[in-house]
Amino acid sequence: MTRSAFLxxxxxxxxATAATAAEIKPGDVAYGEYGAVEQSLTGAPGDPExxxxxxxxxxxxxCVSCHAVSDMSDIPFHxxxxxxxxxxxxxxxxxxxxxxxxxxxxxxxxxxxxSFYKTEGYIRPGDGFTGKAAEEPLxxxxxxxxxxxxxxxxxxxxxx
Amino acid sequence: xxxxxxxxxLGLSAAALAMGxxxxxxxxxxxxxVNGEIEMVTQTEAPEHVEYLSTIRSGWTxxxxxxxxxxxxxxxxxxxxxxxxxxxxxxxxxxxxxxxxASCHGTPEESMKGLRAVMxxxxxxxxxxWTLEKYVNDCRENRMGxxxxxxTSTPMRNMTALISVPSRGMPVNVAIDxxxxxxxxxxxxxxxxxxxxxxxxxANCHEDNHDNFIRADHLSQGQxxxxxxxxxxxxxxxxxxxxxxxxxxxxxxxxxxxGSDDFVALQLYVASRGNGLSVxxxxxxx
Numbered sequence: 001m002t003r004s005a006f007l008x009x010x011x012x013x014x015x016a017t018a019a020t021a022a023e024i025k026p027g028d029v030a031y032g033e034y035g036a037v038e039q040s041l042t043g044a045p046g047d048p049e050x051x052x053x054x055x056x057x058x059x060x061x062x063c064v065s066c067h068a069v070s071d072m073s074d075i076p077f078h079x080x081x082x083x084x085x086x087x088x089x090x091x092x093x094x095x096x097x098x099x100x101x102x103x104x105x106x107x108x109x110x111x112x113x114x115s116f117y118k119t120e121g122y123i124r125p126g127d128g129f130t131g132k133a134a135e136e137p138l139x140x141x142x143x144x145x146x147x148x149x150x151x152x153x154x155x156x157x158x159x160x
Numbered sequence: 161x162x163x164x165x166x167x168x169x170l171g172l173s174a175a176a177l178a179m180g181x182x183x184x185x186x187x188x189x190x191x192x193x194v195n196g197e198i199e200m201v202t203q204t205e206a207p208e209h210v211e212y213l214s215t216i217r218s219g220w221t222x223x224x225x226x227x228x229x230x231x232x233x234x235x236x237x238x239x240x241x242x243x244x245x246x247x248x249x250x251x252x253x254x255x256x257x258x259x260x261x262a263s264c265h266g267t268p269e270e271s272m273k274g275l276r277a278v279m280x281x282x283x284x285x286x287x288x289x290w291t292l293e294k295y296v297n298d299c300r301e302n303r304m305g306x307x308x309x310x311x312t313s314t315p316m317r318n319m320t321a322l323i324s325v326p327s328r329g330m331p332v333n334v335a336i337d338x339x340x341x342x343x344x345x346x347x348x349x350x351x352x353x354x355x356x357x358x359x360x361x362x363a364n365c366h367e368d369n370h371d372n373f374i375r376a377d378h379l380s381q382g383q384x385x386x387x388x389x390x391x392x393x394x395x396x397x398x399x400x401x402x403x404x405x406x407x408x409x410x411x412x413x414x415x416x417x418x419g420s421d422d423f424v425a426l427q428l429y430v431a432s433r434g435n436g437l438s439v440x441x442x443x444x445x446x
Contacts, residue, residue, distance in 0.1 A: 065375035077376035081369050112368065114358045124355045124413040131409035138357055 023144045026102075026119045026137075035107030036095040041117070041144035046152025054146050054153075061116065061142060061150060071157060082113060087160040097151045101142075116141040190221055192440075195234055198329040200438040207435045209336065212367055213381070218437050219389075219445060222371070222380040227392065230444040239321060239390035239442035242397050246322035249315060255306030264303065269326045276327035276439050280428050282340045289343045289428055291400075292320045293419065311419035317397040321388045324441035332385050332439060334431045347429025350422060356413025362430070365407075382407070383434040384427070386443025397442060400427055 022043035029037055055063040056075040064072060066081035092100070099106055104113035119137035127134035142150070192200040202218040210216065220228060234240050250268065253260045265271040276292070283290040290298075296319055297308040309316040336344040354361045365374065366382035373379070388397040401418035404426060408415040416422040 062375075077373070079374045080372040081374055112360065112364045114360075122355075122357055122359065122413075123353060124408075126356050126409070126411075126413040126415070129409055129412060131405065131413075131415040133414035141357065 026117050026140050029102055029117065031099055031103065031106040032095070034096075035099040035103070036093070037098040037102055038095045040148060041098070041102070042148050044145065044148065046145075046148035046150070048149070048153040048156050050146075051149035051151070051153030054142065054150055060146065063150075066113070069157065085154065085157055087157060089155040089157040090159075092154075094151060094155055097154045098147065101147050101150050101154070114141060117144070117147055192218075192220055192228070192232065194232060194328065194440075200329060200440055201331065201436065202438070204436045207432070210433050212363075213433075216383065216434060216437060217370070217381055218434075218440060218443075219380040219383055219386055220440060220443060222378045223444075223446060227444060227446050230390075230392075231440070237390070237442070237444055238392075238395070239388075239397055239444065242318040242390070243322050243325060243442065246315070246318035249319065250322060253304075255300065255304035257303065257305045259304045261299065264299075268322055272323045273326040274330060276324040276441060277330040277333055279334065280424060280431065281335060282338065284339075287339075288421075289340055289424055291424055291427060292323055293399075296320070296323075312399045312402045314396070317388050317399050320399070321397055321442040324388070324439060327439040328441070329438050332431060332434045332437050334428060334435060336428070336432045340428060343425045344428050344432065346422075347425035347427070350426045351429055354411075355408060356411030358411045358413075360411040362407065362426075381433070382430065383437060384430050385434045385437045386440040386445070388441060389443045389445050392444070392446050400430075 024039060024041045029041070030039060031037055052072065054060040055069070056072055058065075063069075063085070064075055064078045066079040068078035068080070068084045068086075070084075070086050072078070088097070096107070100108075100113075102117035103115040104111045105115060117140045119140050122136065122138070125134050125136055125138055126132060190202065192202050194200065200218070200220075202221050203215055206213045206216045220231060230236050230238065247268075250261045253263070280289050280291040282288075283294075286294075293309075293311050293316055296316065300306040301308050309319075351362045354364065362382060365379055370379050370381045384400050384403075387400045387403070389403070390396070391398050399418065401423045404423055405415045405418060416426075
């Protein structure tokens with residue numbers, strides 16, 4: 001908490017270098033009681049266009065493997081494991097969405113949804129999809145800015 | 161996506177109406193009869209030890225009509241080429257003792273019927289659970305004086321398919337009590353452990369989400385009654401442990417090795433979840 005407050009102060013003071021200087025590390029993210037994350041992970045605004053691309057790209061978020069999104073119908077084969085994300089930007093606040101994307105298990109305990117901004121505490125962590133062992137901390141599945149981009153895109157999904 | 165869940169709902173209610181109970185999910189074209197004579201049970205009531213499923217279903221029931229078709233006649237089943245290769249090897253003497261499988265076992269039809277249905281099983285002498293691969297290599301090393309085959313090697317995959325053929329249509333019936341119990345418990349623990357950076361267990365995909373699509377894949381219950389399985393994707397037979405390895409790898413985890421005690425335990429547990437389904441091996445999948 002103190003640390004993020006300090007980082008905000010830093011971000012305001014050094015606006016030009018904010019994006020890197022103010023980045024909140026995966027271990028330092030402050031989740032609220034129900035899993036929301038108020039603080040931007042980077043201090044820089046998310047880019048919804050890039051967020052959309054991340055969600056549809058297999059090597060990045062690959063969110064469509066589990067979720068259907070009508071707005072992304074140009075991308076084939078949406079999954080049925082999670083709920084459709086249509087209207088998700090109307091259902092959830094930005095802070096709630098940031099919490100869900102960063103670590104969904106803080107909002108939905110035991111959720112099948114992977115934690116995209118988490119680096120340790122895994123059982124048999126592997127090196128990507130090689131099947132080989134990897135040392136923690138692992139790189140998070142998405143970077144701080146990618147999370148912000150995805151959240152920005154999700155906020156645009158207002159219609160059911 | 162919509163259509164598949166709609167079809168499922170309709171199929172269920174139609175069957176429930178017709179039979180006065182909700183057990184059967186199949187519609188007419190979901191009957192698997194191989195060569196017009198081997199009737200396969202592709203869905204049935206779940207065994208008691210499978211706590212979270214009421215019906216168990218063969219992987220065959222999740223595949224497209226075109227993929228299903230390949231398995232309905234041995235002339236169309238590409239796995240049979242590999243079964244023929246194994247038959248040649250069955251009859252070939254190898255190793256220091258100058259013996260073939262046939263020297264001791266006659267034909268697979270005579271001596272191997274029923275074996276695949278109870279695999280893996282407790283081996284009293286070895287004091288552990290053995291799979292077909294272990295039995296095959298025991299014969300090769302200790303009775304033929306030949307080299308052991310690699311667990312997922314071509315001759316091993318082919319031979320386990322040949323040995324499965326005479327058991328086709330018989331119900332899977334692996335024993336999980338007695339001395340095998342501890343191994344089974346270990347396998348069960350592995351089945352429910354969420355591994356890798358994606359933190360997914362077998363159960364997340366194959367129990368909680370069977371019949372759902374994950375991207376373009378229609379998730380089945382991950383049953384192994386059809387293994388070794390011919391996959392259209394790689395045009396060869398695939399071993400049980402090879403499949404397990406691929407699924408664990410897809411959770412971004414460090415996999416277990418084929419032939420490891422962990423995978424043998426997992427195999428016993430997964431096999432037991434299919435008790436009551438017919439042996440289909442060698443099945444065809446995409």
